[in-house]
Amino acid sequence: MHSNRRLLPGHNLSLGISLLYLSLFLLIPLGALFLQSAQISTSKIIQVLSSERIWAACKISFGLALISALLNVVMGFTLAWPLARYSFPGKKILDTIIDLPLALPTAVAGISLASLYASNSHLGGFLESAGIQVAYSPLGIVIAMSFVGIPFAVRTVQPVIEEIDIGIEEAAATLGANWSQIFFKIILPMITPSLLAGFGLSFARAVGEYGSVIFIAGNIPYQTEIAPLLILSKLEQYDYDGAIILAMLMLSISFLVLLTVNLTGRFRKR
C-alpha cells in the first residue's frame, strides 16, 4: 500500500509547497498572535476586560449576529424551498441573485446599504416617518449582517431539501397525514441539521463582519460600535495588547457558540 501510494509523482513538491504556504500565510502569523497574547500581563488583561466599552461592543456584535443568523435561517428557508422543489418563471434569476452578496465587496455593500436606509433616501425616509430608524441603529447592523450571511443560509439548506424523497411524503399522505403533519414530523426533522449548519456559517460571518456594517452603523460607542471596529481603533492607537485581548475574546466566544451549534446538531441527529 505504501509503495503504491508513492507511485504517483509530486510527493515532495506538493508537501513542500503546502507547508511553505501554510506556514507563511497562516501558521506563523497565527503563531505570532498566540505568542504575543501569552506575553500580556495579567493586570493588563484585567484592565482591558473591565472596560465597559469592550463588553458593550461584544454584546452588540454577538447579540446582533445571533439575531441576523436567526433571521437568515428563516429567510434562507423561504428562498431555498421554492428553488429546490418548484420550477417557476424567474427561477434562474433568483438562483443567481442569491450568490451576489458572496461576490460583492463588503465596502460596496456597506455604502449602498447606508445610502439606501439613510433618512434622506426614499426607503429610509419612509421607514423613519413610520417610526423605524435603520441607519445608525442596531437594526441597520442586523440588515447589513443578514445581507452578507444570506447565501450561506440558502446554500446549506437547498441541497438537503432537494434530496428529500417525495415517496416518503406520499406514503405519509396515503396513510392519512395532512400537510402540516408531513411538514413538521417528516420534513422539518430532516432539514434541521442543515438549518443549524446554515445558522452557524451565517453567524460566524456576521460576528466578524466589518466592511458592510461600519457605514450603516454610525459607530456610536456603547450603541452601534461593533467589536471588529474597536479592535481596529485600538490598533490605530498602538494599543496592541488591548486589540489582542479583544480579538482573543471574540475568538473564544465564537468558538463556544459554534461548538454549541455543532453539538446541538449532533444531538438532533441521534
Next chain:
Amino acid sequence: MKVKRNEPIAFSILIISIAFLVSLIVIVLPVYKIFEQAFQKGFSGYWNALVDLELLSSLRLSLIVMAIVVTINTIFGLAAAWYVTRFGKRIRGLLEVLLELPFSVSPVVAGMIFILLFGSSGFLGSFLKDSNVQIIFALPGVILATTFVTLPFVAKELIPLMDELGTEMEEAAIVLGANGWHMFTRITLPSIKWGLIHGIIMCTARSMGEFGAVSVVSGHIRGQTVTMPLHIEILYNEYEFVASFAAATILGIAAFAATVFKILVSRAQKNQLRKS
C-alpha cells in the same frame, strides 16, 4: 409548474412570492442603489468620476493584488489538494481544520496578525527596519492579508473532486510511462478543471473586494496601498458620493459577472459529472 409537491398550491404560490420579495428587499435593492447613486448626476457625472486618475491607480493596484493572490492561491490549492488526497491521508483532518480558520476569523483580526508579525513593534519589526524592508503599510502587507482571507478557496474546491477522481487512472498513466506533467495535464486537470475555475472565480472576487483585512495593514497611502474598496471608502467619507458609487459600479459589475460565470461553471460541472 408542479415539479415535486404534496403541499397545497396556495402554500407554494405564497412561498414563491415571499422568496421574490425577500430577495428583492435584501439583495436587489442595495445593488440597484449603487447604480442609482452613481448616475445621480447623469451619465457625464458618472463618466467624469470614472476617468479620475486616483481611481484608475487604485484599480490598477487592485488588479495587481488580485493577480498575485490568485496565482499564490491556485498553486497552493493544487499542491495541498494533491498532497492530502494522494499521500497525506493522516494530516487531512488537520489541513481541513486549518482551512476553516480564515473563514471563521474576522477580517480585521486577519489584518491584525500581520501587524503583530511585521509591524514596527512586531516580532520581526526591528529586523525589517534594519534591512529596510517595508511590509506593513506597503504592497506586501496588502498581499499577505488578502492571501490569508482567500487561502482556502481553491483547495477546498479541489479536495472533494480529487477524491472522487481516485488514483487508478493516474497510476495507470505513470505505469505506462507518462511523466508527472503529462499525467497531470491529461488525466487530473480535465477532471478537476471546473472545480478549479470555480475556486479561482471565488478567489478573484474576494481578492478584488477584500476590505477589512486590507484596511488594517494598508495605512491608506494614496497611489501605493489604496485598493479599490479603500478608495471607495475614502471618497464616501469625503462625501464624494457620485465618485464613490461610480467606483462601486465597477466592482458591482465585476461581482455580477463573477456570479453569473460561477453558475455557468457549476452547470458545466454537473453536465460533466452526468456524462462520466
